[in-house]
Amino acid sequence: MSKTFFSDDHEYVTVDGDTAPAGVAGMIATVGITDYAQNALGDVVYVELPKVGANISKGDQAGVVESVKSASEVYAPVSGEIVAVNAALEGDPAQVNQDPLGKGWFYKIRIANQNELSALKDESAYAAYTKEL
Amino acid sequence: MPNAAHHIPKEETALHKTPLWELHKSLGGKMVPFAGYDMPVQYDGMGVLKEHLHTRRHAGLFDVSHMGQAILTSVLTPKEDPGVALEKIVPSAMTGLAPEKQRYTLLLNEQGGIIDDLMVTRWDDKTLFLVVNAACKEKDFAYIRQKIGGEVKLEYLSDRALLALQGPEAEKVLSRLFPLAAAMKFMTSAKILYEGAELYISRSGYTGEDGFEISVPAAMAERFARQLLEHEEVRMIGLGARDSLRLEAGLCLYGHELDETITPIEANLKWVIQKHRRAHGGFCGAEKILKQLDDGPSKLRVGIRPEGKAPGANAPDSNSGRAAPVREGAEILSPDGKTIGVITSGGFGPSVGHPVAMGYVESAFAHEGAELQVMLRGQARPCTVAALPFIAANYKRD
Structure with missing residues (x-):
């Protein structure tokens, strides 16, 4: 069972609950921007991704997403090491709009501190949050 | 992604509304403040990219009613061509502009800086019709009155809307309503009587495409826009695509490429x-x-x-x-x-x-x-x- 968490900055973090027991380092998560975010941004025309191997801290800039009109920085919702990036977005950034939680993922991160997940929202809390925006 | 929420303003109580505001809302327009107006940046189900491409392939309808429309006439006795006075503050030939012809020009300050860019249409030898930028209209009108107010009268047409129908299929659509439209050439204008009201039509625009700008009385603006939208070629287009279209077309946007410190020569104009x-x-x-x-x-x-x-x-x-x-x-x-x-x-x-x-x-x-x-x-x-x-x-x- 995978579980998805959401940040107030509209990134999602999907972790596979079966890969590692709670509290054990080495959990891999997939990060991208939410459906709300892609909808607010509009048509994505360019995505800049972090480098594989980079160690980033929660809150660091970890990419840029540009729509026709504007550029937005993407911040890391959790700390860790970048283990993969979705290079397909370079040629087809529209996947961010078409399938933000699927083919539109940005990068995979080895989570350094699972406690950071508890600061994120679950799906229903995030839905309630975006409703207020 | 802190910018995401900024695209959806929560309330815009102090903003002006154009006569098509209700139409924008009903079509799912994402409204943003622009030049003091609550304007659609894009529409649900379309978005900037699709709206842009639709305009280049078919026909896009733009609400540009926020722009300033005004009539310039002489106050001298006997009346003369208001172009004589206007030529003191713009560098283009105005007296030489033939009836029904339109010309792009620049309102200049004493240092040669650009106060605004505008369209001037000659209706007849005693009357010019101006269209200026929304954000500049008060400044422009004050400047015109200050510099040449002794010679001309400026009448601001606050009760009119302005629509732009742009794209390769614009002619086909508009000529269904007005057969005359097909015969018009780029940068010419015509007045047309339609449902008892006078429409000012020009073959011009801000997209690099063929198209028309149509000034209509505010009271009939929504009805007229809906009539155009009934044609399958036409979609409503927001300010986002208006900007990307004009940028591809290499056209200047006041406040960006043009301002009061930039001269027409520097602007490559x-x-x-x-x-x-x-x-x-x-x-x-x-x-x-x-x-x-x-x-x-x-x-x-x-x-x-x-x-x-x-x-x-x-x-x-x-x-x-x-x-x-x-x-x-x-x-x-x-x-x-x-x-x-x-x-x-x-x-x-x-x-x-x-x-x-x-x-x-x-x-x-x-x-x-x-x-x-x-x-x-x-x-x-x-x-x-x-x-x-x-x-x-x-x-x-x-």
Whole structure:
């Protein structure tokens, strides 16, 4: 069972609950921007991704997403090491709009501190949050 | 992604509304403040990219009612051509403008700086019709009254809406309502009686496409817009695509490419100054402007094509990656790293499929193909000076 968490900055973090027991380092998560975010941004025309191997801290800039009109920085919702990036977005950034939680993922991160997940929202809390925006 | 929420303003109580505001809301317009008006930036189910491409392929309908429409007439006895007075504050030939012809020109200050860019249409030998930018209209009208108020009367048409129908299928659509539209040429105008009201139609626009701008009484604006939208070729288009369309077309946006410190020569708009006016001057800032015309300006507006890919690209075999767009305010550097200019508009060009920008560079670098750099997120990335427009204009010239 995978579980998805959401940040107030509209990134999602999907972790596979079966890969590692709670509290054990080495959990891999997939990060991208939410459906709300892609909808607010509009048509994505360019995505800049972090480098594989980079160690980033929660809150660091970890990419840029540009729509026709504007550029937005993407911040890391959790700390860790970048283990993969979705290079397909370079040629087809529209996947961010078409399938933000699927083919539109940005990068995979080895989570350094699972406690950071508890600061994120679950799906229903995030839905309630975006409703207020 | 802190910017995401900014695209959806929560309340805009103090903003003006155009006569098509209800229509925008009913069509799912995402409303944003623009020049004091609550305007649609894009529409649900479409978005900037689709709206842009629809306009280039079919016909896009734009609400530009926020722009200022005014009639200029003489107050002298006997009445004379108001173009005589207007020529004191614009560098284009106005007295030489034939009836039904339209001309793009610039309102100038005493230093030759651009107060606004505007369209002037001659209705007859005693009457000119002006369309000015929304954000500039109060300033423009005050300036016109200050400079030539003793000679002309300016009547602001606050009770009219302005619609633009743009794209290769605009003629087909509009000529179903007005057969006359098909016979009109680029930069000409006509008055048409429609359902008891007078419409002012011109064959012009701000997209690089063929098209029309139609001034209609506010009271019938929504009905008229809905009639146009009934045609399958037509979709409503927001300000987002209006900006990307004009940028690809290499057209200036006031407050970005043009301001009160920029002269027409620097803006690469010397074509607005006709031969007779170059020879005789007699307009605000003429001395400076005509000198720049002879000697060349120190800086010039150019097209910029960003070439820089993501520095963190992890796919060495990926040649399909796009260059990063650059945005307004980015510094332009010479090959040896000296600051030589600035980006004034930048974004992605949906029709050309790559980032496009305009900016000012020192004249020595203002030649097509010059390889420069532009600062993006703290890094210098390659760009080239590109010919404008980025996409060939599709005007109905003959």
